[in-house]
Amino acid sequence: MTWLENIDADKETSSLLRSIFQHLTDAILVLDQDGFVIGANPAAEQLTEWSSQEMVGKIHFCQICRGVATCTAEATCMDCFTKKMMAPSFEMKVLTKSGKEFPVAASSTQLPHRSSAALVVVLRDMSEQQKAERERNLLLMTNYVIQAQEEERKRLSRELHDGVGQALYSILVGLNVINQVKMDEQMTNHLATVQQMTARALEEVKSLAVELRPSALDDLGLVPAIRSYMKRFEQIFGIELQLDSKGTRRRYAPVVETTLYRICQEAMTNAAKYADTDKLTVSIHDSGDKIEMCIADQGKGFRLDQVEAAGTGLGLYGMQERASLLGGQLTITSELAKGTTILVSIPLDEKGEHIHVDPRTNR
Ligand SMILES: Nc1ncnc2c1ncn2[C@@H]1O[C@H](COP(=O)(O)OP(=O)(O)O)[C@@H](O)[C@H]1O
Ligand SMILES: [Mg+2]
Structure with a gap:
């Protein structure tokens, strides 16, 4: 760490500087006037995958940098921060030894011309x-x-x-x-x-x-709306349906009722389209702190991994997205020649509102 030893400081200060340099979790690169690395702390070694030995005096900063941008503009190599000071903090793309690229938050500080060290760049992985x-x-x-x-x-x-x-x-x-x-x-x-x-x-x-x-969903609530949907469904597809509803009967937040209704609609339509079955069961269970719904058929079944690999399955994906937006879980179980079960569970508070994580605030 010759550049550090060259700094004119008493023993205690230099040992403190050394310790900060060694233990800081942010990566620190010290560059000389020409932009070559002359110092790298362990965090920088980890970030760039280059060892300090490999870097010092041999690696130019441009070999690590894959582009820089401030919050307002992209910077070109012509106005690189190593030559011309731009905003003190900026975003940068780092290229590692193994060729990986990832974003980092960076800041640079120009040092007074006293030692070989001209610029200190601090990088923090933002991926x-x-x-x-x-x-x-x-x-x-x-x-x-x-x-x-x-x-x-x-x-x-x-x-x-x-x-x-x-x-x-x-x-x-x-x-x-x-x-x-x-x-x-x-x-x-x-x-x-x-x-x-x-x-x-x-x-x-x-x-x-x-x-x-269905107006029944707004006027009467989830179970009556599903019941009336099932009646029409039986007439259209000739599939025998069974609805089991257990636990508390109450109204839920409109978004909970809509979510469960749409999931049920999609799962039932899928069963009618693909399962080749004449029986379908829907069970709804409100246990106070959560509502669970299960749509099960004993039809043909399918390979979930194949549907996922084919990148189809928008309906299945939509069901999962709807459930996760309410902090819920949706599990799809399917076995060939045995049938398919869709189980969804939404956590609720005592008023039947979902206990929801707001994606904007994370609360
Ligand atoms: N209940 C089911 N029984 C058999 N196969 C099913 C069932 N549900 C879904 N599938 C299979 O999963 C695939 C994806 O379903 P889905 O995401 O709803 O898309 P889509 O209905 O638009 O085809 C279907 O094409 C079908 O092959
Ligand atoms: Mg579908």
Whole structure:
């Protein structure tokens, strides 16, 4: 550590400096006038993967640097901080001996021209923080997208019900009035066909409106909404359904009810589409501090690893995202020829609100 020994300091100060240099968890690189490393503490060795011996006098700072940016701009090599002082702290990408690149928070201090040491650069690994921040942002965005999607579905459902639905109903009433008029047989038959078509269209619009956002979910709550969904589901797919609801019956925060309803809808649709089964069970259990829901079929089953590897499985991913946004857990278990079980658990407080970790504040 010759550069340190050259510093004009008494024994005690120099031993203190040495100890700080050795034990600081931030990486310290000391550079000479030309930008060559003349000192590196153990944290810098760990960060760059170069040993002090390999670096000193041989490694130029440019070999470690993969670009620098301040909070306002990217800096080019032309205005490198080693030649021209920029903001005292900045972000930098470090290139390690083995070729890994990762972000660090850096600061540099120019030293007065007294010794060979011209510049001290302090580096702190930011990859973990940046990863955590990226995950937090992703969670936040997912949350916004899900909420926006729910709002849009609500709006469309209302529009369909109150707009097209009402119009079709009025047409149906009008056709009934026309039906009172005396007509020849051909005309009567024609009118009957139009009446049937209109009635069918009205049913389809109603069913679409319910699919988009069942009013039962807002008016009556989770279990009645799922029960009514199951009735329609039985009629459409001819699958026998069983609903077990245990524990406290109460209303939950709207986001909890929507989340569980959408997960149930996706799991049931998957079973109808892929499981090749005629039986499906949904169980809901409110044990006070958490609500659990299980959707199980005894159908074909599937290989979860294959779905994940293929990068498909948006529905399964969506279910997991929805649960984790409420601090909950969703487990998918599937075995070929045995069936599939989706188990979701959401922690609750005594008011039926989710105990939720807000991704913005982490509280
Ligand atoms: N209950 C189930 N039984 C059998 N296979 C299933 C079941 N649920 C999901 N799968 C399989 O997992 C895949 C991914 O499902 P999902 O993420 O919902 O996507 P999607 O429904 O859009 O295909 C399906 O294509 C299917 O192969
Ligand atoms: Mg699906």
